[in-house]
Amino acid sequence: MNDRSDWIPLFTLNTVLFPDGILPLKVFEPRYLDMVRDCMKERVPFGVVLIRAGQEIGIAADPETVGCLAHIIDWDAQQLGVLLLRTQGGRRFRIIETRTRPNKLLEARIDLMPADEPLRIMDRHTACARTLGLIIEDINMRGRDELGEDFESPFPDRLKLEDAGWVANRWSEILPIPLKARQRLLELQDVPARLAIVHEYLLQHHIL
Structure with missing residues (x-):
């Protein structure tokens, strides 16, 4: 998957994803199922952002301004309407602006932040x-x-x-x-x- 620097779908969660970190997700809301299918089809990541205000389920939550790209590295569908994902953090990004699609999926136009340069432990x-x-x-x-x-x-x-x-x-x-x-x-x-x-x-x- 390639990093993106335009509009990306956001998964707003009560968690913080870091670059290289592993984040398992259980996806069942229709808006997120559609988002995940599109991302897998297009081989692109989505954004994971901590919720500043609101809930994970229902109306699109208000996100923090900095999040992390999530790359899907494995998935499973053991039951109808539920996807189990294993994702890994990519680049951090800063949100420039957001918009909400008719299905309540939040999207953001982003700037990718510089990746951490390898730095040996002191x-x-x-x-x-x-x-x-x-x-x-x-x-x-x-x-x-x-x-x-x-x-x-x-x-x-x-x-x-x-x-x-x-x-x-x-x-x-x-x-x-x-x-x-x-x-x-x-x-x-x-x-x-x-x-x-x-x-x-x-x-x-x-x-x-």
Whole structure:
């Protein structure tokens, strides 16, 4: 799928998707089923944006101004009218303007934000990467023990524990912080600053 920089459909959710992050979705509303089918047919992503005001179901919600492209990497239709998706975060984007289609699907004209440049973990943050790797390994091991072949990891297949932005993003997904705080981390374009905030949180809560 190619990134888009024009009008894209939006999936407004009570969650924040980060670049490279894995987001499973259960799609059953007609507007979103149509959206997903169109995206798969055209091989394009859709946008995932945190809800600022409103609900996930029904009338189009008011989104935050920054979201993340979601690429469909797998799907299943085990029952009529329900699609199970496995999506992965792509580029972040900033919403320029929105419009609502007759079927209540929200669309946005967007500007793609710069992708994080690969940045090697600094010595003072190596504990962040090492601890994250242990947590991912533990979650995956427990999942395989409990579910066997049915287990799907909540993390990307390829771990980039040497990359500061990747490490900061994965911590931002799993830390028990408010959605608004998670959204601010998504919006922060300064990779070292994003990881420094995560590192300070981990120290304050005695995780490191």
